Amino acid sequence: MSELPVEKPAEAPSAPSAWARFLDSDFFYSFKRSPVAVVSFALVTLLVLSAVLAPLVAPHNPFDPATLNLMNGFSAPMEPNAFTGETFWLGTDDQGRDVFSTILFGLRISLFVGFAAVLFALLLGVTLGLLAGYIGGWTETLIMRAADVQLTFPSILVAMLIFGIVKGFLPVDARDEAAIWVLILAIGLSDWVQFARVVRGATLVEKSKDYVQAAKLIGRSPGAIMLRHILPNVLGPVLVIATISLALAIIAEATLSFLGVGAPPTQPSLGTLIRIGQGFLFSGEWWILFFPAMTLLVLALSVNLLGDWLRDALNPRLR
Amino acid sequence: MSALVKIAGLTRIFDVSKPWLNRLLERRPKAFLKAVSDVDLQIEERTVYALVGESGSGKSTIGKVVVGLLAPSEGSVEIEGVDLHRETDAAKVDHVRSDIQMIFQSPFASLNPRWKVRDIIAEPVAARGGDTKGLSERLLEQVGLAAGDADKFPHEFSGGQRQRICIARALASNPKLIVCDEPTSALDVSVQAQVLNLMSDLQEDLGLTYLFITHDLTVVQHMADTVGVLYLGRLVEEAPRDALFERARHPYTQMLFEAAPRIDAFGREVDPPKGEIPDPINPPSGCAFHPRCPLAIERCTRERPEMRQLGPARVACHMAEP
Numbered sequence: 001m002s003e004l005p006v007e008k009p010a011e012a013p014s015a016p017s018a019w020a021r022f023l024d025s026d027f028f029y030s031f032k033r034s035p036v037a038v039v040s041f042a043l044v045t046l047l048v049l050s051a052v053l054a055p056l057v058a059p060h061n062p063f064d065p066a067t068l069n070l071m072n073g074f075s076a077p078m079e080p081n082a083f084t085g086e087t088f089w090l091g092t093d094d095q096g097r098d099v100f101s102t103i104l105f106g107l108r109i110s111l112f113v114g115f116a117a118v119l120f121a122l123l124l125g126v127t128l129g130l131l132a133g134y135i136g137g138w139t140e141t142l143i144m145r146a147a148d149v150q151l152t153f154p155s156i157l158v159a160m161l162i163f164g165i166v167k168g169f170l171p172v173d174a175r176d177e178a179a180i181w182v183l184i185l186a187i188g189l190s191d192w193v194q195f196a197r198v199v200r201g202a203t204l205v206e207k208s209k210d211y212v213q214a215a216k217l218i219g220r221s222p223g224a225i226m227l228r229h230i231l232p233n234v235l236g237p238v239l240v241i242a243t244i245s246l247a248l249a250i251i252a253e254a255t256l257s258f259l260g261v262g263a264p265p266t267q268p269s270l271g272t273l274i275r276i277g278q279g280f281l282f283s284g285e286w287w288i289l290f291f292p293a294m295t296l297l298v299l300a301l302s303v304n305l306l307g308d309w310l311r312d313a314l315n316p317r318l319r
Numbered sequence: 320m321s322a323l324v325k326i327a328g329l330t331r332i333f334d335v336s337k338p339w340l341n342r343l344l345e346r347r348p349k350a351f352l353k354a355v356s357d358v359d360l361q362i363e364e365r366t367v368y369a370l371v372g373e374s375g376s377g378k379s380t381i382g383k384v385v386v387g388l389l390a391p392s393e394g395s396v397e398i399e400g401v402d403l404h405r406e407t408d409a410a411k412v413d414h415v416r417s418d419i420q421m422i423f424q425s426p427f428a429s430l431n432p433r434w435k436v437r438d439i440i441a442e443p444v445a446a447r448g449g450d451t452k453g454l455s456e457r458l459l460e461q462v463g464l465a466a467g468d469a470d471k472f473p474h475e476f477s478g479g480q481r482q483r484i485c486i487a488r489a490l491a492s493n494p495k496l497i498v499c500d501e502p503t504s505a506l507d508v509s510v511q512a513q514v515l516n517l518m519s520d521l522q523e524d525l526g527l528t529y530l531f532i533t534h535d536l537t538v539v540q541h542m543a544d545t546v547g548v549l550y551l552g553r554l555v556e557e558a559p560r561d562a563l564f565e566r567a568r569h570p571y572t573q574m575l576f577e578a579a580p581r582i583d584a585f586g587r588e589v590d591p592p593k594g595e596i597p598d599p600i601n602p603p604s605g606c607a608f609h610p611r612c613p614l615a616i617e618r619c620t621r622e623r624p625e626m627r628q629l630g631p632a633r634v635a636c637h638m639a640e641p
Contacts, residue, residue: 209429210423211428213388214421215442217386217419217420218420218442
């Protein structure tokens with residue numbers, strides 16, 4: 001092809017920056033037009049930010065005994081304490097811990113476990129789904145039947161089972177230390193099936209397309225085809241499931257912690273706080289339960305609504 | 320001139336059985352589909368060989384076997400003397416692979432929607448660790464697009480432009496053979512001509528060899544040097560283009576020509592081809608064309624005709640005359 005004249009390349013129109021393209025995209029337009037999406041995105045951002053910045057935002061560290069004053073125990077919200085005269089926005093618990101601070105630190109644990117569990121489930125599910133869809137045959141049968149079997153059990157039961165088994169293998173003094181990681185493993189393992197099924201389906205569609213054939217015939221390896229060609233094209237639905245799974249994982253973590261098998265009292269998550277709070281419900285100290293529960297509700301609801309909007313926004317047929 | 324592609328006794332069988340549990344319950348044997356049976360053909364270097372036939376005649380399967388996407392069940396395909404499926408020398412296989420490229424039917428499915436055009440075009444070279452600097456820009460201009468298009472994504476182009484991108488990708492590794500699987504059938508007629516002319520020019524300029532798979536006889540007339548007609552996985556007639564268009568010898572080829580729409584005979588009444596292509600899982604005995612053939616005699620139902628040299632053509636028909 002060298003005999004053809006090579007002209008000076010034409011001046012390429014300056015490509016707009018990625019950010020400018022994002023602001024101009026259908027995706028962002030649909031976001032702007034949906035008040036539900038904007039509000040829930042704002043709420044999620046607020047909650048994530050306050051969790052990340054908890055040490056800076058919280059009035060005190062509720063798990064540092066030096067900052068606690070037992071005399072502050074059972075202060076009602078916005079009322080000066082009868083003994084010390086201190087006022088707490090959301091009241092205090094029996095130990096005199098500021099409920100607002102415990103919520104911020106609990107949110108940290110809940111969100112960390114949620115994100116980490118979804119990330120783990122995503123990596124596992126996407127990998128297995130890609131392999132099942134692309135390789136097919138026995139690999140596919142093995143992976144997908146395992147997924148089907150796991151789906152016949154409620155995922156919270158699977159998580160409890162995994163949590164129990166893994167904890168049983170750990171030395172007693174390491175159990176509280178490792179509880180968070182075991183929790184992530186348990187929730188992640190109970191949730192990979194969704195990712196694997198969706199990715200397998202999308203992979204089956206993509207692998208029959210000609211661009212995959214084109215990559216095959218130039219001798220690209222199956223690994224390169226899966227990672228470089230198919231993966232980018234199946235990530236849309238994965239993003240949607242990841243968002244909805246995040247809400248589910250946070251609720252699963254709260255459920256496990258509420259049942260007392262999740263986060264230990266030394267690292268209380270929102271679920272642990274709710275469990276602790278429900279003991280005081282009938283003696284009139286409602287705020288110890290109410291505010292962590294409301295936080296969990298707002299968090300799960302806004303993540304879910306955001307996921308719903310994302311599903312609609314990324315699905316051209318629903319527009 | 321020497322043959323770049325030698326196909327001998329090529330047969331490709333697909334297992335189209337239901338899963339074993341269904342077969343067990345319904346007491347059915349395994350089902351096999353013979354998409355291609357016993358095809359012999361050779362493609363000379365720097366020529367265009369067109370394969371024509373109805374849907375399901377096995378033309379795309381032959382294309383996929385030639386480029387190495389499917390393995391032959393029987394027979395062999397040699398390109399530059401190397402059989403991709405039997406050769407054990409990895410260096411030879413890699414060398415031949417870079418000499419073969421393919422252009423697909425749908426320009427909408429053959430470009431990865433998440434890749435920039437630059438990366439798509441350069442992939443055949445990048446996959447072998449070659450130098451890709453400026454390559455995509457140069458190829459884009461060669462196929463009549465602008466170098467600045469390299470930064471765009473496939474969805475920003477029309478069907479004809481995308482097919483040009485596919486052609487640019489096919490040219491990237493400096494191939495000798497390009498298998499074109501109905502490259503224009505998804506395009507508007509006006510765009511078809513542009514793409515075909517581009518392909519013709521490139522073939523002459525770069526000394527390419529095309530295996531052109533199509534069902535469009537006008538495309539064949541425009542592009543081909545030699546034409547092979549397939550029916551139910553078998554080659555029924557092969558002839559130089561001019562000889563074939565002057566007089567088709569096989570009754571099936573004659574039927575194809577009769578059925579083709581002609582702009583100069585607008586409004587003419589055409590007898591539609593009789594019958595449909597038979598079930599390839601359970602093909603007719605003898606000559607596969609006999610249930611639809613106007614010339615069929617009793618012998619055609621029993622005995623499958625062998626390829627015979629008749630004048631310039633090779634024809635598989637008991638009744639064909641030179």
